[in-house]
Every structure is written in C-alpha cells, then in structure tokens.
Amino acid sequence: MTIKLHCFGESGNAYKAAITLALTDTEWEPVFVDFFNGATRTPEFRALNVMGEVPVMEDGDLILTQSGVIQDYISSKTGKLGGRSxxxxxxxxxxxxxxxxxxxxxxxxxxxxxxxxxxxxxxxxxxxxxxxxxxxxxxxxxxxxxxxxxxxxxxxxxxxxxxxxxxxxxxxxxxxxxxxxxxxxxxxxxxALPGWKHPYDLMPGSPADRA
Amino acid sequence: MTIKLHCFGESGNAYKAAITLALTDTEWEPVFVDFFNGATRTPEFRALNVMGEVPVMEDGDLILTQSGVIQDYISSKTGKLGGRSxxxxxxxxxxxxxxxxxxxxxxxxxxxxxxxxxxxxxxxxxxxxxxxxxxxxxxxxxxxxxxxxxxxxxxxxxxxxxxxxxxxxxxxxxxxxxxxxxxxxxxxxxxALPGWKHPYDLMPGSPADRA
CATH class of the missing domain: 1.20.1050.10 (Glutathione S-transferase Yfyf (Class Pi); Chain A, domain 2)
Structure with missing residues (x-):
C-alpha cells in the first residue's frame, strides 16, 4: 500500500517526513495541502489532525502526525536510519x-x-x-x-x-x-545521499507557484 | 543506584523529568544547577551537555539529556506511564x-x-x-x-x-x-496523582531563594 503524506513544499516539518520516506526507499505519494489558502484551518483538516498542522501520514488505516513520530515510524518499519544501538x-x-x-x-x-x-x-x-x-x-x-x-x-x-x-x-x-x-x-x-531531493523538488507547492 | 538529576526549580523542562521520576517511584536525587549565576554556561557543564541545558540525568555511567529522552528512558525502565499499546x-x-x-x-x-x-x-x-x-x-x-x-x-x-x-x-x-x-x-x-509535587517542592531553587 502506497503511503500518503499530506504536505506542501514550504513546510520544513513536512520535509523531514518526506525526505525520510525518500531516503528509506519507501513507496509514497504526496497529497498537496493548500496551506496558503487556509487548508489547515478547515474542519475537514482539523478532523484529520486536531493539531492543525502538516505533515499527516496515512499508511492504510493508520494516521500519524508530528514529523518526529512519522520519521520514527518509517525508520522502524524499514529498519533504516534509526541508529545502531x-x-x-x-x-x-x-x-x-x-x-x-x-x-x-x-x-x-x-x-x-x-x-x-x-x-x-x-x-x-x-x-x-x-x-x-x-x-x-x-x-x-x-x-x-x-x-x-x-x-x-x-x-x-x-x-x-x-x-x-x-x-x-x-x-x-x-x-x-x-x-x-x-x-x-x-x-x-x-x-549527497542517494535519493536526496530539495524540498521544492520532493513536495508539491513552492513560492514560484504563487508568484 | 540512585539516579541523579541536574536541575533547578524554575525549569519546567527539568520538572518534566523530575515529576516522571517521582510518579514512577524511582529512587533519585536532585543536583542543583545554579542557572541564574551562569552554571549552564561553564565549560564543565558544556562537557556534560553540549546543548547547555537542564535536565541532565545520570544513571550510573549513563548520561542522558533532553527531558523527552529522560522521560522515555524512565518510563521504559519502570514499565510505567508509557502507554498500553x-x-x-x-x-x-x-x-x-x-x-x-x-x-x-x-x-x-x-x-x-x-x-x-x-x-x-x-x-x-x-x-x-x-x-x-x-x-x-x-x-x-x-x-x-x-x-x-x-x-x-x-x-x-x-x-x-x-x-x-x-x-x-x-x-x-x-x-x-x-x-x-x-x-x-x-x-x-x-x-491528584499519588506522589505528585509542585516544581518548587520537587526540585531545589526557586525565586524565593533569590528574593
């Protein structure tokens, strides 16, 4: 099952989750959150995350928020990037x-x-x-x-x-x-790590889209 | 071995570690850090914690910093307050x-x-x-x-x-x-939890000492 990451390019907190997905070779796709037009303040988004923030990760029925929790989950699931002891x-x-x-x-x-x-x-x-x-x-x-x-x-x-x-x-x-x-x-x-991408290349949305 | 917690009363970050020690019935003692007279800026303290902050926990030879890490360690060690699943x-x-x-x-x-x-x-x-x-x-x-x-x-x-x-x-x-x-x-x-104490009763140092 492809993991979905609710995110937008300008969010460094979402980037932490996205780059963790990328560097662990996890199959994932971004779901664009239109933050600059108020998407995180809608009742629909608050129902997904009471904290009103990206990133939000969906892995089947499992929904996780907070970049650190998502990073920890992906690291545990893949056995990568978590430390050796x-x-x-x-x-x-x-x-x-x-x-x-x-x-x-x-x-x-x-x-x-x-x-x-x-x-x-x-x-x-x-x-x-x-x-x-x-x-x-x-x-x-x-x-x-x-x-x-x-x-x-x-x-x-x-x-x-x-x-x-x-x-x-x-x-x-x-x-x-x-x-x-x-x-x-x-x-x-x-x-220089294989698979690394810049935030604006890894996630949808950037200041250029709003210029 | 009695756990040592480097702390001072005014630090809410230290309090998180101290109250976790208290509510898990862990044997511990505070080590007063004279923050208001610059103790966390000394080379000795920086050698203990490059981040220059309390709390610092010593459990024998193990030294941990960041309140969240200390809380997680104490919870795992005691099997208390960590969540059920x-x-x-x-x-x-x-x-x-x-x-x-x-x-x-x-x-x-x-x-x-x-x-x-x-x-x-x-x-x-x-x-x-x-x-x-x-x-x-x-x-x-x-x-x-x-x-x-x-x-x-x-x-x-x-x-x-x-x-x-x-x-x-x-x-x-x-x-x-x-x-x-x-x-x-x-x-x-x-x-109301058994063993709870106010930060100024749990850790040494408070504004009253400096008045």
Whole structure:
C-alpha cells in the first residue's frame, strides 16, 4: 500500500517526513495541502489532525502526525536510519527533540515571518529575538558536528533529517551556511545521499507557484 | 543506584523529568544547577551537555539529556506511564513533540522574559508574539482534552507530564487556567496523582531563594 503524506513544499516539518520516506526507499505519494489558502484551518483538516498542522501520514488505516513520530515510524518499519544501538537511538531522539524545540521550532516561524507574512505585519523585534535564539541553537549543532559526519554515529539517521528540515530553503531567514562551517559540510553530506531531493523538488507547492 | 538529576526549580523542562521520576517511584536525587549565576554556561557543564541545558540525568555511567529522552528512558525502565499499546506509545511521542515544539518551547521563553529577564530588556512585541503562539497551542490541547481525562488514553502517561511542564508555575506569563477549562481540570487530575509535587517542592531553587 502506497503511503500518503499530506504536505506542501514550504513546510520544513513536512520535509523531514518526506525526505525520510525518500531516503528509506519507501513507496509514497504526496497529497498537496493548500496551506496558503487556509487548508489547515478547515474542519475537514482539523478532523484529520486536531493539531492543525502538516505533515499527516496515512499508511492504510493508520494516521500519524508530528514529523518526529512519522520519521520514527518509517525508520522502524524499514529498519533504516534509526541508529545502531539503544544508546544511539536515545541520541537520535535527543537531537530530534532539540530540533523541534530549538532549531525547526524557531527557524519555521522566523522564515515564515520574514518571507510569507505580509510586510505590514512583520516585526523587527520579534524576528531579531527569533534570530538570536536560532543562532544559539545552530552554534550548538555546529560544535556537536565538529570532527564527525553525522549527529549521532557513523551513519546518517532521522536525527540528521530532522535538524536539516529548514536549512536547504532559499528564502533568507538570517541563516548563513558559511557562518557555520560544520553545518555547511554536514548539509552537503546529507544532500549527497542517494535519493536526496530539495524540498521544492520532493513536495508539491513552492513560492514560484504563487508568484 | 540512585539516579541523579541536574536541575533547578524554575525549569519546567527539568520538572518534566523530575515529576516522571517521582510518579514512577524511582529512587533519585536532585543536583542543583545554579542557572541564574551562569552554571549552564561553564565549560564543565558544556562537557556534560553540549546543548547547555537542564535536565541532565545520570544513571550510573549513563548520561542522558533532553527531558523527552529522560522521560522515555524512565518510563521504559519502570514499565510505567508509557502507554498500553504501540498505537498509544506513538500518540504519547506525538504529544511530547507537540509540547517541545509549541507548548513548553514557547511557554519557557515567555515566562523567562516576563519574570526573570531584567525589566530594561523586556520587549512587549516579542512577548505578545510568544503569547499568541502559546495560546494557539493551549487551545489545541484544551480541545483535545474535551471528554477525556488524559491526552492519550485511559491512564496518565509521560505525554501528560511533558505538556504540563510549565503550567503549575505561579509566575504570570499570560496563562489563565480558567480560560482553558479542560486544561484546568486535567491539571487538577495530574496534581491528584499519588506522589505528585509542585516544581518548587520537587526540585531545589526557586525565586524565593533569590528574593
């Protein structure tokens, strides 16, 4: 049965699930969610996910939400990208929580505010605050990646695919790869994995469609 | 072997780990981290946790960080508070990610800004933005709790103990229990569990110590 992923190109949280599906050679297809025209605020979507967010995954009758849960499910189902030991699996989960809390959880709103929010609603103080928090988290990741190819062990895992969720997008949100040389190298390493695709090539919808 | 938890009373993230230890009848002791005097910024602390945060758990030689990882470890070790089926365990993880991303991940900085940051550094626009995001997340939780005692099933789990992490603190941060009647009832339900303690009674350090 082909897995369905409700998603849209601009969502880095959906990208984490989509790139996990892609890099585990899972058979899947995207279901476009028209976020920018209010699709996640409809009663139909809220019935699918009370949290009102993408990604939502359907595997037959099983419906899952939260990118981290979907990543964990796909990794367990395929036996890929999950870490090699109980200790590494705990470290994978550790970086996934760090990502949700301090990396994607901040980069997502910051990129939205700076690129997709109407100019009249943008607030410099808010975005400076988010930028400061994001840069602190990225500095921690850059330090952790020093001398190693992947966040948790000898192979890439869903932790790497969580933490990179927002870091390939072209829209400016104050993230300069060259300021974080270890992250820069690590992003190149992920992008070199067989089957890797850019978010706008992997999922339907991009700013170009709305231009 | 007695588990050590590096923590301080004001940290809702540490509280999630501490209350999980308490409600699983685990033998543990707190190690006070003097956050307000810079303890998490020292090289010694960074060597313990590159992320520079509490909680940090030591169980013999095993060191774990991130509240969600510690909660998951303690739940697995004790066989308590983890959910009764694979489906419920996925739902537990789902709410833990939601908490890290949208509840505690926002309530923590907001409460810090409004209560512990010097007044000259407080910024109304930043705090209004965080407050708006927190209230959206709390509304989703309130809806999800309608007609049920716990977030994921018939018994409390570590998902409940994650999502409540910042919600018992007395310092004002725009959270009014009475505006969220389902959350209000659910918080009373958690507080009625045998062994429950308020964060300032469970962990060392509180604003009163610094007054």
């Amino acid at each position: 109980a200790a590494e699996r705990r470290d994978v989960l550790r970086w996934m929580f760090f990502d949700n809390h301090k990396v994607s959880g901040v980069a997502g709103p910051l990129r939205f505010n700076l690129n997709f929010l109407p100019e009249a609603k943008r607030n410099k103080d808010v975005n400076d605050f988010l930028s400061m928090r994001l840069n602190s988290a990225l500095k921690i990741m850059d330090t952790a990646l020093t001398g190693r190819d992947w966040l948790t062990g000898a192979e890439p895992t869903i932790a790497d695919l969580a933490c990179c969720g927002y870091l390939y997008y072209p829209e400016p949100f104050g993230f300069d790869r060259k300021a974080f040389p270890q992250i820069d190298r690590w992003l190149d390493g992920i992008a | 694979a489906a419920e365990r996925r739902d537990v993880l789902r709410w833990m990610f939601f908490d890290n991303h949208k509840v505690s991940g926002v309530a923590g900085p907001l409460r810090f800004n409004l209560n512990f940051l010097p007044e000259a550094k407080r910024n109304k626009d930043v705090n209004d933005f965080l407050s708006m995001r927190l209230n959206s997340a709390l509304k989703i939780m309130d809806t999800a709790l309608t007609g049920r005692d716990w977030l994921t099933g018939a018994e409390p789990t570590i998902a409940d103990l994650a999502c409540c992490g910042y919600l018992y603190y007395p310092e004002p941060f725009g959270f009014d229990r009475k505006a969220f009647p389902q959350i209000d009832r659910w918080l009373d339900g958690i507080a």
